[in-house]
Amino acid sequence: MAHEEAAAAGPSKLVVRNIGLMLSGDLATPILDADALVAIDGRISAIGRAADLDLSGATTVIDANGVTLAPGLIDSHVHPVAGDWTPRQNQLGWIDSCLHGGVTTMISAGEVHTPGRPRDVVGVKAMAIYAQRCFSSFRASGVKVHAGAPVIEPGLEEKDFAELAQAGIRYLGEVGLGGVKDGPTARKMVAWARKYGINSTIHTGGPSIPGSGLIDKDIVLEADTDVIGHINGGHTALPDDQIRCLCEQCKRGLELVHNGNERAALVTLRAAKELNQLDRVILGTDAPAGSGVQPLGILRMISLLASLGEVPAEIAVCFATGNTARMRALDCGLIEVGRAADFVFLDRAQHSAGRTLLESVALGDLPGVGMTVIDGIVRSQRSRNTPPATRVPSVVTG
Numbered sequence: 001m002a003h004e005e006a007a008a009a010g011p012s013k014l015v016v017r018n019i020g021l022m023l024s025g026d027l028a029t030p031i032l033d034a035d036a037l038v039a040i041d042g043r044i045s046a047i048g049r050a051a052d053l054d055l056s057g058a059t060t061v062i063d064a065n066g067v068t069l070a071p072g073l074i075d076s077h078v079h080p081v082a083g084d085w086t087p088r089q090n091q092l093g094w095i096d097s098c099l100h101g102g103v104t105t106m107i108s109a110g111e112v113h114t115p116g117r118p119r120d121v122v123g124v125k126a127m128a129i130y131a132q133r134c135f136s137s138f139r140a141s142g143v144k145v146h147a148g149a150p151v152i153e154p155g156l157e158e159k160d161f162a163e164l165a166q167a168g169i170r171y172l173g174e175v176g177l178g179g180v181k182d183g184p185t186a187r188k189m190v191a192w193a194r195k196y197g198i199n200s201t202i203h204t205g206g207p208s209i210p211g212s213g214l215i216d217k218d219i220v221l222e223a224d225t226d227v228i229g230h231i232n233g234g235h236t237a238l239p240d241d242q243i244r245c246l247c248e249q250c251k252r253g254l255e256l257v258h259n260g261n262e263r264a265a266l267v268t269l270r271a272a273k274e275l276n277q278l279d280r281v282i283l284g285t286d287a288p289a290g291s292g293v294q295p296l297g298i299l300r301m302i303s304l305l306a307s308l309g310e311v312p313a314e315i316a317v318c319f320a321t322g323n324t325a326r327m328r329a330l331d332c333g334l335i336e337v338g339r340a341a342d343f344v345f346l347d348r349a350q351h352s353a354g355r356t357l358l359e360s361v362a363l364g365d366l367p368g369v370g371m372t373v374i375d376g377i378v379r380s381q382r383s384r385n386t387p388p389a390t391r392v393p394s395v396v397t398g
């Protein structure tokens with residue numbers, strides 16, 4: 001757990017060498033000319049060719065064994081409740097399962113599955129702060145869950161957003177899952193949230209479960225959240241012309257989720273490509289939900305978009321890493337000096353028709369996860385959930 005690591009004596013130095021391919025998470029330069037990386041105390045401190053870096057004095061050395069290193073995947077849309085338990089499917093260990101799918105960071109879109117969740121102003125604020133505190137002091141399997149995402153309800157005032165921000169709240173839950181379902185009220189509250197540095201998202205499309213409602217393009221445009229949450233529906237998508245309109249008439253994030261409509265995801269991707277605005281595309285699972293938990297959901301979205309959406313695999317990886325990090329103001333998601341040392345090691349799955357990792361993903365296969373690292377610490381090794389990676393990294397010292 002984080003507080004134990006912080007108490008450990010002396011600086012930690014992680015060296016990763018023999019990296020076959022380094023994916024940056026950055027659309028501008030998705031592939032880096034580098035085969036080694038150094039992280040000090042959980043932050044990336046050097047990237048380059050092994051011969052040019054100071055690899056001495058490492059406390060941990062990982063031999064990547066020629067596999068691909070990418071930023072740890074970010075799930076922009078989860079619905080956590082309590083630790084590693086979800087009441088929606090009454091399942092334990094779902095976050096750990098997602099770590100085995102390469103996800104190292106999750107952003108809550110609201111703790112909406114909390115049994116008996118409060119709807120009054122004091123209750124909404126209390127629950128958000130409680131969730132933020134719980135998930136920041138207990139990380140299931142090391143995964144960073146940014147929870148405490150209040151879902152706006154009638155009666156919230158500007159001072160409430162100031163108070164929430166002051167208390168450490170950074171994200172709003174999906175607008176539309178609470179009592180505020182009209183454009184003008186949503187717009188006013190989203191603007192207050194933004195004023196105090198709280199990033200926002202909205203439920204787009206038809207109702208997800210009994211009790212939620214339709215949010216169409218007019219409400220989405222009026223509310224003006226930072227992210228158009230599951231623009232491909234959760235699961236019921238808006239008509240194509242409305243999706244197109246959202247892509248063209250605003251510059252907000254286009255979030256594609258696994259628990260959404262796959263065809264609508266491809267419609268959105270095509271529009272973003274035509275507009276030359278792929279930097280707006282980010283990925284989530286929208287899990288746990290009625291559709292369940294998908295430990296490989298983000299990898300499946302990457303493979304879906306790279307194969308049927310005709311974007312290069314290394315670009316699809318950016319949708320789940322650097323794009324999300326920038327849009328959601330996170331310090332991870334990019335292989336860049338100063339960023340959090342959160343990584344996933346990938347290789348082509350055994351017996352994939354693709355000869356390389358990128359080719360296998362372009363063919364629609366899932367990669368095999370060989371290891372994850374969060375804050376410079378190895379959190380998992382060969383995934384129990386992905387198809388087996390052809391090669392896996394190993395910890396040589398540490």
Ligand SMILES: [Zn+2]
Nearest residue numbers: 174203208234
């Ligand atoms: Zn939703």
